[in-house]
Amino acid sequence: MTSRRIQTLLGLLLLNAVLLLIYGLLGKLPSLLFTYVSPFWPPAALSVFAAMLWGWRAMPAVFLGSLWVNTDLFNWNWAGALWVSLGNVLAPMAGYWGLRRHMVEAQQIWNSPAAITRFLFWMGAVNGLLSGLFGASGLVGLEGQSAHLFLPTLLHWAVGDASAALMLVPVAHLLWLRSGRGESWWRLLLQVEGLAALAFSVLVWAAAFFAPGLSLPVRLGLLGMLLLPPIWSVFRLDQRLTLLHLAVAFILVLGATVAGHGPYAGLPLAQAVVGIELLGIAMSASILYAGALHNQRQRALAELHVLNRDLERRAEDRAQDLLRKERNFRDMIERLPAPTVITNPDTARVLYANPAARELFGNGQTDLAGMSTLTQWVDPDIRQRLLAEIRQHHAIQNREIAFRRLDGSVIWVIASVIETHFDKTNALLFAFKDISERMQREKLLQSQAQTDALTGVPNRRHFMTQAAQRLCDLAAQHQAAAFALFDLDDFKQVNDTRGHACGDLVLQQVARLLHDKMRPQDVFARLGGEEFCLLMSDVGAEQALELAEAMRQELDGQIQVCPDGHPIPLPSCSIGVAWTGVDAGSIRYRGAGQWRPDWNC
Known part of the structure; x- marks a missing residue:
């Protein structure tokens, strides 16, 4: 046999010797008060305690201690003592098996309501009933007692073992589990609040059992008040101290009852003790459940605190990450050569504008942040x-969008817009490209394409486009229209006799005079050569003729000075007018040259 096995065996022998001695001492007091059967049996608590800590290894001490107490102190015969001792071993081991079967850890048994329920069932009900069954059957079958004592003995035995286990084992087990943590028991016992709760319990106990002149209902009411300090201490004190107070109160009540005092003084001692034990079972179960629920709440609060700290840390990390990203975002936009503006989509206020945007819309120095952009849109409908x-x-x-700069001038930009977030709010990010010069060039080219280069009035292309659209609009509105054609007489002679430079000056003056005389709603153009055309809207035939004649007369008597300084009169002008009524579907005109417009609306 190895030295390690020898040490283990010696340890078990020492453990069982100590447990055997304690078992005998605990069984001595009941043997002084009762014969054969004691309704209160502290060794039952030791059996449960030993089973929970050491299992089968401690059961030899329980068996031998039970055999010793029953034969020597209660004078049972050997057969009855052996049978009862067997029950005192099997009962706590059955409870221990039940707890292990449900995987109840010894360290967590007092922190869970479910574990408390299993402890009450296995170490209270099952242990008590099984031990009582062995005891009652041994008393009747092996000790020769009357059969009518079977049920009372079973009840008293089961209640006694269950109450001892429920009142004494929890505090002993908790003290044992925490004994290795270096905590001072005396410091625990000498807490001011704990001593105050214990003093209150002692005062209530003394009043309930020893105060003279109190009625039975008052004494029973005071007895119920003994539950207040343990309940209060559940939420204020250490769980061990709470259960210790409960155990002390139970022992005081039981001791005073055995001594013949208190509300149970008039009852037979065995019945009084059973009544106290039933009360103790109810009190113990209540306090154990309250303590477990409080422990669960404390653990939940602790876990919630840890979770909150973790969430706060994550939120802070995320906030810092977002701040870094936003700072990087700002730095990136700040360095972009493209004008970039971030605005609030609801208020249209500028949240940020990079230097390129400040240069584009302002003077480069003005900060655009906080300004409203509503007035900067040339066409507000485009924004909507x-x-x-x-x-x-x-x-x-x-x-392509037109904006006003801060100085009121209009610029054209190509804009790209995207939804984003900025400073923890929804935002729109605008990126611009200035196309003002391009738009000016396009406008100039368009004007050149639609304007006669010599005279500056609209050309034939512009007239054809505008006239076609205008005629369709007039037809849809059931309005009349008229065309007037102006043709300079003998203009070729001006070119032949005075030169083309003088002819160009003549055409320019004629175009200016005719254009200045036309109505704003009409369309005027040079068709080519010396021919000009006018489209008149919403006129009758006579009115159209009068308007055309008035324009022709504007040329009479006008003089043009040629480049050589020689003045010549403007050529006379022939006119032709074509009119269409409100019901006409088309209009045709045929005259000099090859101009044959044909519009169908």
């Missing part, structure tokens, strides 16, 4: 349509 499209597609690209 743009917002509607962004809400649907979240972004738009390459839209």
Whole structure:
């Protein structure tokens, strides 16, 4: 046999010797008060305690201690003592098996209501009933007692073992589990609040059992008040101290009852003790459940605190990460050569504008942040349509938009817009490209394409486009229209006799005079050569003729000075007028040259 096994065996022998001695001492007091059967049996608590800590290894001491107490102190015969001792071993081991079967850890048994329920069932009900069954059957079958004592003995035995286990084992088990943590028991016992609760319990106990002149209902009411300090201490004191107070109160009540005092003084001692034990079972179960629920609440609060700290840390990390990203975002936009503006989509106020945007819309020095952009849109309806499209597609690209600068001048830009977040709020990010010069060039080219280069009035192309649209509009509105054709007489002679430079001056003056005389709603153009045309809207035939004649007469008597300084009169002008009524579907004109317009609306 190895030295390690020898040490283990010696340890078990020492453990069982100590438990055997304690078992005998605990059984001595009941043997002084009762014969054969004691309704209160402290060794039952030791059996449960030993089973929970050491299992089968401690059961030899329980068996031998029970055999010793029953034969020597209660004078049972050997057969009855052996049978009862067997029950005192099997009962706590059955409870221990039940706890292990449900995987109840010894360290967590007092912190869970479910574990408390299993402890009450296995170490209270099962242990008590099984031990009582062995005891009652041994008393009747092996000790020769009357059969009518079987049920009372079973009840008293079961209640006694259950109450001892429930009142004494929890505090002993908790003290044992925490004894290795270096905590001072005396410091625990000498807490001011704990001593105050114990003093209150002692005062209530003394009044309930020893105060003279109190009625039975008053004494029973005071007895119920003994539950107040343990309940209060559940939420204020250590769980061990709470259960210790409960055990002390139970022992005081039981001791005073055995001594013949208190509300149970008039009852037979065995019945009084059973009544106290039933009360103790109820009190113990209540306090154990309350303590377990409080422990669960404390653990939940601790876990919630840890979770909150973790969430706060994560939120702080995320906030810092977002701050870094926003700072990087700002730095990136700040360095972009493209003008970039971030605005609030609801208020249109500028949240941020990079230097390129400040240069584009201001003078480069003015900070645009906080300014409203509503007045900067040349066409506010474009903004509303743009917002509607962004809400649907979240972004738009390459839209040509006109804006006003801070000095009131208009610029054209190509804008791309995307939804984003800025400073923890929804925002729109605008990226611009200035196309003002391009728009000016396009406008100039368009003007050149539609304007006669010599005279500056609209040319034939512009007239054909405008006239076609105008005629369709007039037809839809059931309004009349008229055409007037102006043809300079003998203009070729001016070119032949005075030169083309003088002829150009003549055409320019004629175009200016005719254009200045026309109505704003009419369309005037040079068709080519010396021919000019006028489209008149909403006129009758006579009115059209009068308007054309008035314009022709504007040329009479006018003089043009040629480049060589020689003045010549402007050539006379022939006119032709064509009119269409409100019901006409088309208008045709045929005259000199090859001009044959044909519009169908």
